[in-house]
Amino acid sequence: METNWLDYDWSVMLxxxxxxxxxxxxxxxxMLMKKxxxxxFIGLLSLFAVLAAGVAVAFGFGKEQTLILDGSYLVDDFxxxxxxxxxxxxxxILLSALSxxxxxxxxxxxxxxxxxxxxxxxxxxxxSSADLITLFVGLEILSIASYILVGMRKKRLESVxxxxxxxxxxxxxxxFILYGMSFLYGLTGSTNLDVVAERIFEVTRGGYDSFVYLSxxxxxxxxxxxxxxxxxxxxxxxxxxxxxxxxxTFLAVxxxxxxxxxxxxxxxxxxxxxxxxxxxxxxxVSKILIAIAVASMIIGNVVALRQTNTKRLLAYSSIxxxxxxxxPLALFASIPQFIVGNDVFFGSIVxxxxxxxxxxxxxxxxxxxxERDRQDTDIRAFAGLYRRSPWLAIAMSIFLISLAGIPITxxxxxxxxxxxxxxxxxxxxxxxxxxxxxxxSYYYYFGIIRQMFFRPPTESKxxxxxxxxAIVIVIGxxxxxxxxxxxxxxxxxxxxxxxx
Amino acid sequence: xxxxxxxxLAAILFCIGLYGVLxxxxxxxxxxxxxxxxxxxxxxxxxxxxxxxxxxxxxxxFSLFSIAVxxxxxxxxxxxxxxxxxxxxxxxxxQFHSLKG
Numbered sequence: 395m396e397t398n399w400l401d402y403d404w405s406v407m408l409x410x411x412x413x414x415x416x417x418x419x420x421x422x423x424x425m426l427m428k429k430x431x432x433x434x435f436i437g438l439l440s441l442f443a444v445l446a447a448g449v450a451v452a453f454g455f456g457k458e459q460t461l462i463l464d465g466s467y468l469v470d471d472f473x474x475x476x477x478x479x480x481x482x483x484x485x486x487i488l489l490s491a492l493s494x495x496x497x498x499x500x501x502x503x504x505x506x507x508x509x510x511x512x513x514x515x516x517x518x519x520x521x522s523s524a525d526l527i528t529l530f531v532g533l534e535i536l537s538i539a540s541y542i543l544v545g546m547r548k549k550r551l552e553s554v555x556x557x558x559x560x561x562x563x564x565x566x567x568x569x570f571i572l573y574g575m576s577f578l579y580g581l582t583g584s585t586n587l588d589v590v591a592e593r594i595f596e597v598t599r600g601g602y603d604s605f606v607y608l609s610x611x612x613x614x615x616x617x618x619x620x621x622x623x624x625x626x627x628x629x630x631x632x633x634x635x636x637x638x639x640x641x642x643t644f645l646a647v648x649x650x651x652x653x654x655x656x657x658x659x660x661x662x663x664x665x666x667x668x669x670x671x672x673x674x675x676x677x678x679v680s681k682i683l684i685a686i687a688v689a690s691m692i693i694g695n696v697v698a699l700r701q702t703n704t705k706r707l708l709a710y711s712s713i714x715x716x717x718x719x720x721x722p723l724a725l726f727a728s729i730p731q732f733i734v735g736n737d738v739f740f741g742s743i744v745x746x747x748x749x750x751x752x753x754x755x756x757x758x759x760x761x762x763x764x765e766r767d768r769q770d771t772d773i774r775a776f777a778g779l780y781r782r783s784p785w786l787a788i789a790m791s792i793f794l795i796s797l798a799g800i801p802i803t804x805x806x807x808x809x810x811x812x813x814x815x816x817x818x819x820x821x822x823x824x825x826x827x828x829x830x831x832x833x834x835s836y837y838y839y840f841g842i843i844r845q846m847f848f849r850p851p852t853e854s855k856x857x858x859x860x861x862x863x864a865i866v867i868v869i870g871x872x873x874x875x876x877x878x879x880x881x882x883x884x885x886x887x888x889x890x891x892x893x894x
Numbered sequence: 895x896x897x898x899x900x901x902x903l904a905a906i907l908f909c910i911g912l913y914g915v916l917x918x919x920x921x922x923x924x925x926x927x928x929x930x931x932x933x934x935x936x937x938x939x940x941x942x943x944x945x946x947x948x949x950x951x952x953x954x955x956f957s958l959f960s961i962a963v964x965x966x967x968x969x970x971x972x973x974x975x976x977x978x979x980x981x982x983x984x985x986x987x988x989q990f991h992s993l994k995g
Contacts, residue, residue: 527956534963538970545974554978555990561971562924566915568967569931572960573908576938576953580897583948585956597947632993 556636
């Protein structure tokens, strides 16, 4: 049991170490610099650190899974895939933030970058932890850094108010998760997820099953807060609207990915092995998750219909997407040979997260350009975009079509794949609700497209597109269409990984 | 079973905290209520580490971690509240309503 700390294979923590070193270095550099000095290189340095960490993660594939720090830190294919998604999302966000240097969107340049990196670090710790304590610490690194990021524009009332709402709601969610974890620990006497899984089996048979469900429910309350899915999604529209747009993108993409990974890890490693064999999983847990997923899809898509602010609209759309993502999560153990079927379900979750990342960052990048141009995020700001900048309008249409899930885009195939899995396990009414809500979502996505193509522009000036945002949009368009044409590529890669 | 009384205490604290968050108008009280909820979880951890099904010291370690982390969270919360007070000039929660849709 006792291992010398030098004997651990520390090299597997290279990506985290890179990001942590970059955070500390940039913090010190920023402190030592004079106030009026040019801080642009801080953004470039952080971009470089994220790319370096991404390369380090990519080299980790195909190796044996490694467990370090007394079984609390697990580096396996699961965590590597999610780390790549998190780092990819952060790269796109950094690129779009870099070209906003001159605008007033973000006042405190240095802070923005190292807080963003700290939040990314928290997400990475979260996805590769195999222990409740590590999981909690990772979650809090991510959350605390994002509270500050939301309130970055502290001279703007909306930004600070959004940060306040986020910090209150987020802390309540943390309290729920911690309270749930305390019951899980009390029942199993361990914080290690493997030990927890073994003992859950025993205590569920031993008459403590109500406490097992209580701990799971408390954690699910916290999780639905963090992933912005119903029924605890109320903070999302306000916070998305008030936060600076790059931070909104971060919350919508990276935070959500980390939250999905969190719940996936807890459910799969701790609860599933103990609850599956006697059918409690299918009877109770799966039903709860389906209820959450269905509620998110319905609430997100229906309330989005009456939004006039693009950021709020995208917030409700992200609630709906959280619902779609929860469908495979809810169904992944409902077929008998669940170990065989698992890769298919994880494949659909990862594919959907990738598609969601590309189309959402792209859509927010276009929104950033519009916001710079018009100082407004109302959907009327998109009026006549096709006349003023046809390429931008076409790119935005591709992102919206993908978000709506219309063929040859990544969003279509992601939804199709989830739908197919729902039909395979014969859960037809979930598949039906998914289709109906998707059709409802066409209405509000096409509302923006209608503004861009069929409304006259209020001014005829050309729109200037900064380089960083242009790169993000191009990556987004290529990725969205490429993944839509050749989905096999990603799917085969993901399904070829070892999920256990 | 002695653990029951600790669990009941923690549950009561948690509920008081949640009630405070949902109903109180003063933002500082809301922050205090959140601390109550987190303390409830800590009481659970420490109680379980002594009287749990598999009693061991891990629960106390976890409670130390959570105390440190939630202190950071409270600090950030207060800082944001001060920034908000400077913009708004009040800490009444129902005055914070500029975000609507």
